[in-house]
Amino acid sequence: MANTLYPESYYAASANDVPARPALQDDVETDVCVIGAGYTGLSSALFLLESGFRVTVLEAAKVGFGASGRNGGQIVNSYSRDIDVIERTVGPKQAQLLGHMAFEGSRIIRERVAKYNIQCDLKDGGVFAALSAKQMGHLESQKRLWERFGHTQLELLDQRRIREVVACDQYVGGMLDMSGGHIHPLNLALGEAAAVESLGGAIYEQSPAVRIERGANPVVHTPQGKVRAKFIIVAGNAYLGNLVPELAAKSMPCGTQVITTEPLGDELAKSLLPQDYCVEDCNYLLDYYRLTGDKRLIFGGGVVYGARDPANIEAIIRPKMLKAFPQLKNVKIDYAWTGNFLLTLSRLPQVGRLGDNIYYSQGCSGHGVTYTHLAGKVLAEALRGQAERFDAFADLPHYPFPGGQLLRTPFAALGAWYYGLRDKYGF
Template sequence: MAQTDHTSSYYAASANASPDRPALQGNHETDVCVIGAGYTGVSTALFLLEQGFKVTILEAARVGFGASGRNGGQIVNSYSRDIDVIERNVGPEQARLLGEMAFEGGRIIRERVAKYNIQCDLKDGGVFAAVTEKQMRHLEAQKVLWERYGHNQLELMDSKRIREVVNTEAYVGGMLDMSGGHIHPLNLVLGEADAVESLGGIIHEQSRVIRVEQGVKAVVHTEQGQVTADFVVVAGNAYLGGLIPQLEAKSMPCGTQVITTEPLSESMARSLLPQDYCVEDCNYLLDYYRLSGDNRLIFGGGVVYGARDPANVEALVRPNMLKAFPQLKDVKIDYAWTGNFLLTLSRLPQVGRLGSNVYYSQGCSGHGVTYTHLAGKILAEAISGQAKRFDAFADLPHYPFPGGRLFRVPFTAMGALYYKMRDQLGW
């Protein structure tokens, strides 16, 4: 039987109070039915409700059950493939639109937190840490690229400067993005769900969608009810299952692992990250970490292709934490968990429409916290009849993984092993 309550994570253990929302029963009508109560679904619903639409969200488990409630909690700008890659592969107007939107998701998060008074431990400042000189040169080019799109809250850091913000010998330098930052991710989506309901939106938990019947009006079926809607938004990402077969071939669920220490003393916490910024390194299989609101170190990394749950998350992640911070060798790990995200071959999001009224966005490829909030805005714009920015994403080319469904996991894992070797050798 599928799990329908939150995983045993630090986030679930420290979540703000949230009501149990009843499962869908019987037949209902709405303007927009959203499938999935993670960031994409809840963000879309909020933008639509603010425009006066009637919205119903159907969630198979609990609000924030998937990646939205399990991720590293970092506000990271741009996409999993940066704007320079987009510029090389699309026309100038499409590249301009996508470049301008690359920094919008973080602004939306801060606007939501302020407008709806969401308590989610929001902190400013994110560090990209270079392990090699080659990575440092990439960050120098990235700063120039981002500034070309008007993003100016950036500071390059040499080896001395980065140790002022990340107390480790692991890095040769880095880049500080003060528009980056970090949050308690589950509390963010729970606060946004409360905002949805404050505007009259309806959320049904434990309401797994089993079929979407397309037509002039779509009918979304659960095991105990159905919702008839003018529009449907499919926002299940890696937890969608086989509901929409057309969306499976060009994406693959992957797992990432996170551990959380016991609470650290104030002096220990500040000795690790004196300014309380979040950090991610520049490796292909990157590590990411930050302090929680109660001074725990939250440390994540690694990818399990095909979204299998590893037997021992702590054993996978703890060695990397100690490589960065050997002074934590005697610190206890209180929580360890895994969560799935959806990977595309291009590492860029898949956005589109099925028929005339079923919209979707998926495949954030590890950059979901900011992108999903932008996705909610562009999906709402498209449903409202303003599709220019939606089309900029929808027109991106996407390709199936080599090997098809049977071999996509081993093929992708082989590719990742190659890049891991490159990271280790400093190529």
């Protein structure tokens, strides 16, 4: 499918009005050129505009075309590797800063939705569901860890309590995070783009960055135009390609698959998830699901390394859905799609600067919805000269994948096979 349209998905079919945005066809001068109109780029642009910068956003396809408009729509706090792992990696001082930032992304999303009146079906409450006593033990220590960093909206759920919030008999318990929740992710991106434009920011679609001229006054070239800027923010994530070779070697696009049922009706929907919380299990290769505003079930899971589109998404994901909810066996699947996210070897985000004026953030490793909103704030702070929080991320180690681009996919797939065995046999 051509990049002029969104890939087929429930989100594209139920999106709010999408204004036509032109391709860049001339030379533009700006303070900051943002490459990518997903959450990282839009969040950066909004914080910068609110601070008085002139901002131009270049998007290769359409606003929210990548992971921002295709993800599971779950607001999940912290990072893909939790704060205790960060503490062991970088020491207590840096971990303290990163730990306090781990819950900021969800607050930023709610502030944006309220301030700019974004219609995106925002609902509060996310559940981590444990499939074994060992996973329940991890949730208990995770609660203690998060509370150490001031995060208090957490409740442990025993087997009886988790049955009250999700009609699935696989779980032995869980943890409810009331500052978690869920949204229509494409409508959140579209609302943020409208906010960017309301503050005087310019967004050009169908305008891929094909080359960056580095130097004291960097220039970003598109097929038909160019942007001269004081600063550049690279926010392409899994859709960046080889524009910045230094970043491509240290990350790998991966695909995740999502299906959406036909509308279930109020009664069946309420019987599955009575409080309308979203749920993810505690497996390494996890399943996640939630209800939409019009009472469909969105169910996602599985990872395809190297970001190939699998032939039959429904065949991969429907059995997982029926394992959780056998009562849906006669329910029709209306939509099935895949989207790419960017995996790093450490599973921690990669943040940094190339030269004096090119900033980047990438590699949310599946925790992108909240992290990207925080990243936008941290990047904007760095451009304003407040670099302490930026430096805390920039100092995290970046590792290239062993064997370079040739071997990174089989290497990661081997790791996934191993973790799949761990999930299955609980070791």
